[in-house]
Amino acid sequence: MNAAAKKKIDPIQAVKYVLLVAASFVVLFPPYVVIVNAFKRENENSSPFALPESFFNFDNFRIVYERADIGHAFLNTLIIVAVSLLGNIVFGTMVSYALGRLDFKGKGIVLALFLFASIIPNITTQVVLFSMIQSLGLFNSLYAPIVLFVGADVLQIYIYLQFIRNIPYELDESAMIDGASLFRIYRTIVFPLLAPATVTLVILKTINIYNELYIPYLYMPKQNLVVVSTAIMRFAGNNQAQWGYICATILIIMIPTVVLYLFLQKYIFAGVTSGAVKG
Amino acid sequence: MGGLSYPAQKKIVLALFLLVPLTLLGMFTYYPAARLVYLSFTDWDGLGSGMSFLGLDNYREVFTNPDLFGVFLHQIPYAVGGILQNIVAIGFAVILNSTLKGRNAFRVLLFIPYIMNGVAVAFMFQYVFDTTGGSLNALLGAIGLESLQQSWLGNAAIVNWALAGVSVWRYLGYTMIIYLGALQSLPSDMYEAARIDGANRFQSLWHLTLPSLSRIIQLNMFLTLSGALAVFDLPFVLTKGGPAGASETFLLKTTETAFQFNNYGLASAMSVVLLLLTVLILLGQNAALGRKGRD
Numbered sequence: 001m002n003a004a005a006k007k008k009i010d011p012i013q014a015v016k017y018v019l020l021v022a023a024s025f026v027v028l029f030p031p032y033v034v035i036v037n038a039f040k041r042e043n044e045n046s047s048p049f050a051l052p053e054s055f056f057n058f059d060n061f062r063i064v065y066e067r068a069d070i071g072h073a074f075l076n077t078l079i080i081v082a083v084s085l086l087g088n089i090v091f092g093t094m095v096s097y098a099l100g101r102l103d104f105k106g107k108g109i110v111l112a113l114f115l116f117a118s119i120i121p122n123i124t125t126q127v128v129l130f131s132m133i134q135s136l137g138l139f140n141s142l143y144a145p146i147v148l149f150v151g152a153d154v155l156q157i158y159i160y161l162q163f164i165r166n167i168p169y170e171l172d173e174s175a176m177i178d179g180a181s182l183f184r185i186y187r188t189i190v191f192p193l194l195a196p197a198t199v200t201l202v203i204l205k206t207i208n209i210y211n212e213l214y215i216p217y218l219y220m221p222k223q224n225l226v227v228v229s230t231a232i233m234r235f236a237g238n239n240q241a242q243w244g245y246i247c248a249t250i251l252i253i254m255i256p257t258v259v260l261y262l263f264l265q266k267y268i269f270a271g272v273t274s275g276a277v278k279g
Numbered sequence: 280m281g282g283l284s285y286p287a288q289k290k291i292v293l294a295l296f297l298l299v300p301l302t303l304l305g306m307f308t309y310y311p312a313a314r315l316v317y318l319s320f321t322d323w324d325g326l327g328s329g330m331s332f333l334g335l336d337n338y339r340e341v342f343t344n345p346d347l348f349g350v351f352l353h354q355i356p357y358a359v360g361g362i363l364q365n366i367v368a369i370g371f372a373v374i375l376n377s378t379l380k381g382r383n384a385f386r387v388l389l390f391i392p393y394i395m396n397g398v399a400v401a402f403m404f405q406y407v408f409d410t411t412g413g414s415l416n417a418l419l420g421a422i423g424l425e426s427l428q429q430s431w432l433g434n435a436a437i438v439n440w441a442l443a444g445v446s447v448w449r450y451l452g453y454t455m456i457i458y459l460g461a462l463q464s465l466p467s468d469m470y471e472a473a474r475i476d477g478a479n480r481f482q483s484l485w486h487l488t489l490p491s492l493s494r495i496i497q498l499n500m501f502l503t504l505s506g507a508l509a510v511f512d513l514p515f516v517l518t519k520g521g522p523a524g525a526s527e528t529f530l531l532k533t534t535e536t537a538f539q540f541n542n543y544g545l546a547s548a549m550s551v552v553l554l555l556l557t558v559l560i561l562l563g564q565n566a567a568l569g570r571k572g573r574d
Contacts, residue, residue: 012480016374020385023371026448027389030403033414037406048406048414049421091303094296102289110297117308119557121509123530124550127537128311128318131325151303182288186296211397213512218538229398233516236402243406250399261394265387268394272453273460 031254038247048243060248064235068249072224073231079142080216080227081209084149085202092152092201093194096160097186101172114154123214133219144219145227149209156201159274163197164190200271203264207257228253312554319548324541337548347549350527353439357510360443361503364451365496371451372458373484386459390452397449401516404445408432432518435525442513442526454499461495462488493568501564505557529553 032049038060039052064070095114099107129148138144167190175185213229220227226234232249239245261268283291319337323330341347371389375382392400407415408431416428431441465488473483489496511530514520520527520535529549537546 013379016377016379019371019374023451024385024388027392027452029414029418030407030448033406034403047421048412048417091300095300098293098296102293104289104293110301113301113304113309117304119505119561120308120312121505121530121550121553121557123509123511124533124553125308125311125315127533127543127546127550128314129307130538132306132311147303148307151307152300176285181283182285182292186292207394211395213398213516228396232396232398232402236405241409241412243409243412246402246406250403253396253399257394257396258391261391262387265390269390269456269460272456 034247034250037243038251040244042242042244060244061252064245064248064252067245068231068235069223069226070228070231070249070252073226073228076142076225077210077227080145080149081206083142084146084209085205087146087150088152088156088205089198089202091150092156092160093191093198094186095152096157096164096194097190099157100161100164101169101186101190102182111154111157114152114157118154126214126218130218138219140220140222140225142220142225145209145212145215148215149205149212156205159197159201159271160194162274163194167193200267203260203267204271206260207268210257315547315550315554317547318544319551321544321547323543323547325537325543326541330544333544337545338552340545341548341552346524347529347532348552350524350529350532351508353526354507354510354528356439356443357446358504358507360440360447361507362500364447364454365499365503368451368454368499369458369489369492369496371455372462373488375455375459376462386456390456392449392451393453395449397512398516400445400449401513404441404448405432405517408441432526433522435522438518438522438526442510442517445513445517446510457495457499458492461492465491497564497568501561504560508553508556508560 036051037048039055039057040046041053041057041059044053095110098104099111133139133144133147136147138147171189172185175189180188210228213233216225216227216230217233220230232253235249236246318330320333320335321330322333322337375386379385407413410416410430410433413431415431419425419427429437432438469487470483473487478486509530510528511534514526514528514531518526520531530553533546533549533553536542536549
């Protein structure tokens with residue numbers, strides 16, 4: 001409304017665009033170089049910025065797909081994400097239902113335990129967890145990352161609690177008048193109404209697990225237990241400075257989350273913003 | 280279960296719903312944390328059960344050996360970069376919160392680095408920083424700034440700044456989105472009132488916007504500083520701490536001490552020190568702002 005009133009070119013508006021375009025250039029420059037070089041043949045000796053002879057040259061992708069074990073990497077990552085999230089949603093909604101709907105002694109302590117856990121730098125505890133995972137017999141198995149990712153965390157509980165507060169308690173009460181058990185209320189009323197929060201959390205956690213490096217690196221050194229993060233690390237380590245191959249690998253690994261993001265940005269922004277308010 | 284009274288049901292549901300999540304939390308977070316504290320007083324080698332009690336020796340080693348505590352100096356660029364990142368992020372959040380054509384496109388674009396796979400980002404920047412074939416040196420050459428061409432990851436004086444730059448590139452959009460979300464929740468009539476009272480844009484930014492962001496700034500500064508203390512992924516992937524240890528970080532040292540040198544006692548002491556420093560930042564920040572912080 002404000003802008004319609006003044007039509008003349010505003011110098012401040014111009015400065016804003018200059019800054020935004022400059023920032024966009026900085027953001028896009030590295031991915032641009034990766035994209036153009038992923039399509040170049042080994043003997044295409046051009047500058048890193050030059051376009052490839054053809055964008056239909058998929059040689060690098062074909063070679064990388066086999067050598068970097070990308071198929072295995074995607075499959076293992078998918079299994080870890082799916083199993084971890086399934087458990088994580090069940091546990092997260094249960095804790096949040098208990099905290100948000102039931103009064104009990106020690107509620108504050110439970111919340112504080114989850115909160116304080118979030119400030120412990122999680123790589124430090126691996127020093128102890130490493131021998132625990134080994135003695136549990138989970139070393140070199142997909143269960144190692146799964147048991148570490150499956151637990152509820154404070155961000156999730158916080159987002160669920162915000163939603164639970166907005167579910168009218170009258171719904172619970174009228175179900176109780178009908179004689180529904182508390183478990184039934186959780187399963188048929190609260191859990192379904194948390195769906196929007198669950199969608200947001202599934203997307204954010206998928207991205208986090210997909211991007212996690214150290215846990216798969218530490219607990220799954222076995223060749224066929226590769227995930228996306230470790231696949232690119234192993235491959236780039238063995239193919240130093242072969243930029244065509246490395247760029248193709250980077251692209252293959254980046255595309256899934258970028259596509260997910262472009263389609264589901266609404267949920268991602270919602271999660272990031274509401275998660276931050278907890279401070 | 281429907282046959283039981285609600286108070287009885289409540290007890291059962293509470294027990295069942297909290298049992299597994301709290302067990303997981305205890306097993307994989309608090310037990311390891313407690314064990315870290317215990318091991319930090321010993322010389323455990325990670326293998327058998329044999330260990331002897333060393334008292335505070337490990338802590339003395341952490342604080343007096345410049346190879347250990349001294350590497351925090353390498354992490355100053357990350358803290359500086361993080362503070363700049365917050366300032367720039369607030370700037371862009373304010374810009375994108377104003378009336379502007381295409382602002383959603385810019386918002387989507389600036390956030391993209393955050394959702395990219397971290398290891399892929401690291402290797403992307405390995406290419407950017409490569410001395411001979413890298414795109415940054417090529418770019419500098421193309422605009423006539425050959426004198427600035429560098430061995431970005433091979434020069435001990437520059438490597439940590441280069442890595443901190445990657446970190447800013449990756450997290451700027453994320454920080455900006457948090458600030459933008461906070462700005463959008465501010466009531467617009469507040470600005471209307473200020474405008475009627477004759478406040479210019481800069482005055483309302485300084486006197487209205489920044490004060491109402493103080494809680495979010497506090498949160499982001501905590502994330503920035505605790506993140507700078509716990510830098511790990513980028514040097515781990517890109518430089519392995521090199522050249523000649525110039526980009527080692529405290530956490531990188533901690534994992535090496537444990538997993539390469541099997542000195543789990545010392546590594547535990549380092550972990551405890553890192554955790555205490557993180558808590559110290561949190562407490563210091565809350566004290567400085569004279570408020571309880573989390574409510």
